[in-house]
Amino acid sequence: MSVRNVLMFAFALFSAAMLGLAAGAVWMVATLYLRQPLPWLAVPIGALLAWAIRGYVRSAGIGAGLLAAWATVLAAIYVNMLIAGVLIAGNMGMDLIATLRTAGTGMLWQLARMAWSPADVGWTALATLLAAWLAWRAPRKPARAMASGK
Structure with missing residues (x-):
């Protein structure tokens, strides 16, 4: 495996992660605006991530499929962690960024994991x-x- 291939793989992984985090943030905005959980939104988010990854990050194939699946799972985890942060921020009277820094990923992950319902798991x-x-x-x-013939 050449250095170029390793760098291309790292860039593809980074790009898929950023797309997944951005999708999770958009999902959070929709969830907060409608004031109810939207686990079904994982399906259109996953489709959009797949098309974006296949079109701009990696050509169609097993690599693009794995990256799209990973980005979709990352978006689902991230939205739940952000929602947990928003709930803590609202209850404590803090802003979101300060809450995310104070709570840390460990606490947010535990709260997000506890809030996952069977519907969340199924839709994801x-x-x-x-x-x-x-x-x-x-x-x-x-x-x-x-x-x-084109």
Whole structure:
């Protein structure tokens, strides 16, 4: 394995992580705006992550599928950790950034894990499988392009 391949893999992993964290933050905004949990939102988030990773980070295949699945799981974990931070911030009268720094990832992870329901797990599993499948398969060519040989 060459240095270039290792660097490309590290960049793809970093890009997928950033996409997953951004998707989790958008998911949190929707959840807070509607004031109710939205575990089903994992499915469209997973599809969007798959298309973004397949289109811009890695070409279709097993690598893109694994990255999309990982980004989807990361988004689901991150949204629950952010929601736990928002709840703590609201109860303690602190701002979100100070709460996230004070609570730390360990406490936020434990609170997020305790708040996960079977519906959360089911929707996340479905979204992860969908994201992996969408990123793994090559996009279909339009009928016009196939007829002209392009």
